[in-house]
Amino acid sequence: MRRIKLTVAYDGTNYCGWQVQPNGITIEETLNRALCALTGEKIAVIGASRTDAGVHAMGNVAVFDTESPIPPERFSYALNQKLPDDIVVVSSEDVPPDWHPRYRTVIKTYEYRILNARVPDPTRRLTRYFVSYHLNLQLMQKAAEYLVGEHDFVSFCNVRTNVEDTVRTIYSLDVLKNEDEIIIRIRGNGFLYNMVRIIVGTLIRVGRGFYTPEQVKEILDARNRKSAGVTAPPQGLMLMKIEYPDGEVQ
Amino acid sequence: MRRIKLTVAYDGTNYCGWQVQPNGITIEETLNRALCALTGEKIAVIGASRTDAGVHAMGNVAVFDTESPIPPERFSYALNQKLPDDIVVVSSEDVPPDWHPRYRTVIKTYEYRILNARVPDPTRRLTRYFVSYHLNLQLMQKAAEYLVGEHDFVSFCNVRTNVEDTVRTIYSLDVLKNEDEIIIRIRGNGFLYNMVRIIVGTLIRVGRGFYTPEQVKEILDARNRKSAGVTAPPQGLMLMKIEYPDGEVQ
Numbered sequence: 097m098r099r100i101k102l103t104v105a106y107d108g109t110n111y112c113g114w115q116v117q118p119n120g121i122t123i124e125e126t127l128n129r130a131l132c133a134l135t136g137e138k139i140a141v142i143g144a145s146r147t148d149a150g151v152h153a154m155g156n157v158a159v160f161d162t163e164s165p166i167p168p169e170r171f172s173y174a175l176n177q178k179l180p181d182d183i184v185v186v187s188s189e190d191v192p193p194d195w196h197p198r199y200r201t202v203i204k205t206y207e208y209r210i211l212n213a214r215v216p217d218p219t220r221r222l223t224r225y226f227v228s229y230h231l232n233l234q235l236m237q238k239a240a241e242y243l244v245g246e247h248d249f250v251s252f253c254n255v256r257t258n259v260e261d262t263v264r265t266i267y268s269l270d271v272l273k274n275e276d277e278i279i280i281r282i283r284g285n286g287f288l289y290n291m292v293r294i295i296v297g298t299l300i301r302v303g304r305g306f307y308t309p310e311q312v313k314e315i316l317d318a319r320n321r322k323s324a325g326v327t328a329p330p331q332g333l334m335l336m337k338i339e340y341p342d343g344e345v346q
Numbered sequence: 347m348r349r350i351k352l353t354v355a356y357d358g359t360n361y362c363g364w365q366v367q368p369n370g371i372t373i374e375e376t377l378n379r380a381l382c383a384l385t386g387e388k389i390a391v392i393g394a395s396r397t398d399a400g401v402h403a404m405g406n407v408a409v410f411d412t413e414s415p416i417p418p419e420r421f422s423y424a425l426n427q428k429l430p431d432d433i434v435v436v437s438s439e440d441v442p443p444d445w446h447p448r449y450r451t452v453i454k455t456y457e458y459r460i461l462n463a464r465v466p467d468p469t470r471r472l473t474r475y476f477v478s479y480h481l482n483l484q485l486m487q488k489a490a491e492y493l494v495g496e497h498d499f500v501s502f503c504n505v506r507t508n509v510e511d512t513v514r515t516i517y518s519l520d521v522l523k524n525e526d527e528i529i530i531r532i533r534g535n536g537f538l539y540n541m542v543r544i545i546v547g548t549l550i551r552v553g554r555g556f557y558t559p560e561q562v563k564e565i566l567d568a569r570n571r572k573s574a575g576v577t578a579p580p581q582g583l584m585l586m587k588i589e590y591p592d593g594e595v596q
Contacts, residue, residue, distance in 0.1 A: 107468040152469050182468045218357040218432045219402050219473050219584070334469070 097161050100168050101191045102127070102141070102175075104156045107182040108330070109222045113149040114156070123147075123183060127158060130178040134171075135164040144197035144338050145204065148290075150330030152223065155186065155337040157197045203267065203283055203339040208296045208332045210278040224277065225296075225332035231303030233273055239302040239309035240269040240280075242316060243295060251315050251324045252295055253288035262288055271299065278303075281336075290327050298325035347411050350418050351441045352377075352391070352425075354406045357432040358580070359472045363399040364406070373397075373433060377408065380428040384421075385414040394447035394588050395454065398540075400580030402473065405436065405587040407447045453517065453533055453589040458546045458582045460528040474527065475546075475582035481553030483523055489552040489559035490519040490530075492566060493545060501565050501574045502545055503538035512538055521549065528553075531586075540577050548575035 104127065112120030116128070124143055131139040144157035166174060171188035179185065211217060211224040212231050220226075243266055250262040266284040273279075280296055298315065301307045307315075307325070315323045354377070362370030366378070374393055381389040394407035416424060421438035429435070461467060461474040462481050470476075493516055500512040516534040523529075530546055548565065551557045557565075557575070565573045 105465070105468055107471070154467070154469075181466075181471055184466050184468050186465050215355070215436050216431075216434050217404070218355055218434050219404075221357070221431055223469050 097163060097193065098168070099159055099161050099191050099193050099195055100171055100188055101195065101197070102158045102160075102171065102188050103186040104158055105154050105184045105186050106152060106156070107222070108147060108149065108151045108153070110182060111149065113147055113151070114143055115146045120149075123156075124158075126179065126183055127175075130175050131160060131162075133178050134174055135162055135166070137162055137164065142197060144202070145335055147333075147335055148330050151333045151335070152331075153335040156335050157338050159191060159195065159197055161193070197338075201285065201341045203285060204287065205281065205283045205336040205339075206287070206292045207334050207336050208280040208282075208292060208328065209334070210280070210296075210300070210332060211276060212278050213276045222331050223334075225329055227300060229304050231278060231300065232305065233271060233278065233303070235305070235309055236271045236278075236280075236299045236303045239299055239307070239312040240271050242309065242313040244269050247316055248319055249288055249291055249316070250319045251321055252291045252298070253321060254290040254294065254327060255321070264288065264291070269295070293328045293330070293333060294321075294324050294326075296328040296332070300328065301325040347413060347443065348418070349409055349411050349441050349443045349445055350421055350438055351445065351447070352408045352410075352421065352438050353436040354408060355404050355434045355436050356402060356406070357472070358397060358400050358402045360432060361399065363397055363401070364393055365396045370399075373406075374408075376429065376433055377425075380425050381410060381412075383428050384424055385412055385416070387412060387414065392447060394452070395585055397583075397585055398580050401583045401585070402581075403585040406585050407588050409441060409445060409447055411443070447588075451535065451591045453535060454537065455531065455533045455586040455589075456537070456542045457584050457586050458530040458532075458542060458578065459584070460530070460546075460550070460582060461526060462528050463526045472581050473584075475579050477550060479554050481528060481550065482555065483521060483528065483553070485555070485559055486521045486528075486530075486549045486553045489549055489557070489562040490521050492559065492563040494519050497566055498569055499538055499541055499566070500569050501571055502541045502548070503571060504540040504544065504577060505571070514538065514541070519545075543578045543580070543583060544571075544574050544576075546578040546582070550578065551575040 111123050114123045116125045139160045141158040141160045168190040172185040175185045209224045211226045216226045246265040248263050268283045270281045361373050364373045366375045377391050389410045391408040391410045418440040422435040425435045459474045461476045466476045496515040498513050518533045520531045
């Protein structure tokens with residue numbers, strides 16, 4: 097039995113998120129079906145990040161165990177023949193049998209993309225959040241500084257399951273401008289449920305002038321979800337990569 | 347009776363092109379329906395460019411006549427309430443009753459976007475043409491120079507209807523690199539059927555080393571469609587804007 101690690105990119109538009117669920121087709125389930133079709137084995141992948149419906153990825157990570165004689169690096173090619181064209185296996189490789197994509201120290205990088213323009217662009221509607229209001233970039237950048245570091249991010253977490261430990265570390269949080277887009281790039285050792293999208297929703301309120309940058313520190317200190325901004329919609333969010341401590345970059 | 351001019355952006359993925367046709371939903375038909383719903387009149391727009399299935403636009407132009415008292419600049423807002431979110435009316439304005447979007451001298455700008463990378467990006471699959479082969483940008487740029495100017499472009503035209511005059515002028519043809527994308531931007535006074543996509547298919551052949559740049563001049567001189575490269579697929583193509591001689595820019 098060998099363990100294979102996949103790096104997976106997808107357009108999340110047509111899926112009910114990553115995780116298998118009864119009421120709709122998910123990325124995980126689609127990968128499982130392609131692996132079963134390829135190997136003849138009943139395979140269930142273990143994913144690193146359970147992205148929500150409509151959220152995209154350039155480098156999510158999943159592992160599975162197999163008896164198949166297919167060379168590890170060939171899985172990506174073979175799987176792409178069986179997957180729909182909105183899911184792409186970017187690479188595949190052997191890992192040790194006890195290598196687990198979640199129970200390890202990682203650095204995850206997300207990007208959230210805002211189309212900040214006068215009119216919406218229909219060709220970007222599924223991958224950008226359209227905001228027509230003027231957003232003050234400098235204020236957003238100043239507010240972002242308060243969130244960098246180790247903090248209790250419970251104010252930036254929607255309740256889903258009981259997470260006992262809500263302390264996380266954000267290594268960097270950059271607010272960048274690229275033509276008519278504002279890109280919020282966030283690197284951290286893990287993120288609570290909807291945390292990136294609540295941070296984005298809060299930074300947008302700062303950019304519009306509804307919160308001062310200093311109020312973001314108060315929201316953090318309040319340790320209360322009600323104090324933060326609304327959750328930004330999923331389509332602007334993309335999981336860019338997951339870095340593992342042994343130096344591998346996905 | 348007033349004539350209103352619309353500037354229209356759309357994601358062409360889910361449409362059988364611009365022009366009304368019996369076997370599928372088109373942009374033109376969807377606009378007509380929204381206008382009928384808005385005004386209660388039976389309205390058929392006249393479009394400037396009949397883009398093909400899968401081709402996108404940032405600034406196509408259409409006009410229609412109406413008795414409606416809606417102020418001209420309000421049509422864009424009102425129509426966007428009735429249109430699906432993959433079609434957006436960017437602006438609307440009054441024009442003289444004899445203003446026709448096609449029978450005039452115009453400058454049209456198209457962009458064709460190639461994702462030139464090792465692996466496809468599922469979030470760009472509907473708006474970029476994925477080419478994994480190395481493309482030599484300098485050779486493509488050199489080849490492009492031969493196409494600028496007034497030429498008989500019959501070698502770059504797929505047969506659809508009998509076009510008697512196949513002479514067109516290309517004002518500029520730029521091959522640009524932007525991160526992992528190659529953007530081919532072409533400005534001209536009109537384009538024959540599939541002309542931009544055949545030029546792109548031919549330039550890609552140059553970029554791969556199958557044609558020398560000088561051969562593109564030979565293809566042009568041959569005045570024979572069979573001598574040129576294949577038609578590049580529609581999803582990379584976007585009609586950027588149509589400039590009218592009176593200085594208006596759409």
